[in-house]
Amino acid sequence: MNTKTSTIYSSILVCVNYRDGHEKSCAGSGSQALLEAISEKLISKNIDIEVQTLKCFGRCQNGPVLRVAPGGDFFEHFSVEQIDKLVDYIMNQSS
Numbered sequence: 001m002n003t004k005t006s007t008i009y010s011s012i013l014v015c016v017n018y019r020d021g022h023e024k025s026c027a028g029s030g031s032q033a034l035l036e037a038i039s040e041k042l043i044s045k046n047i048d049i050e051v052q053t054l055k056c057f058g059r060c061q062n063g064p065v066l067r068v069a070p071g072g073d074f075f076e077h078f079s080v081e082q083i084d085k086l087v088d089y090i091m092n093q094s095s
């Protein structure tokens, strides 16, 4: 099976910042589980896009937050159910 790539995007950046207490954070909103689910989806579709973690986009109230890089859109309040939409965004920008 041929590996698919994007001509625009090279990675998905997922915030995994965690804060104790009552402050919202992406890890506190489930971003760690997203990492594995996104990676599994990319592998299943044979798409070569790197998934990276980082600590905070400054949009903590809207977590989980991720961004397509370089220069792509932010995705906020992201959930596993939105992964197909994310993959479509990446691949439809690359044709």
Ligand code: FES
Pocket (backbone or CB within 6 Å): 015, 016, 017, 018, 024, 025, 026, 027, 055, 056, 057, 058, 059, 060, 061, 063, 065
């Ligand atoms: S904790 Fe994820 S954007 Fe700040």
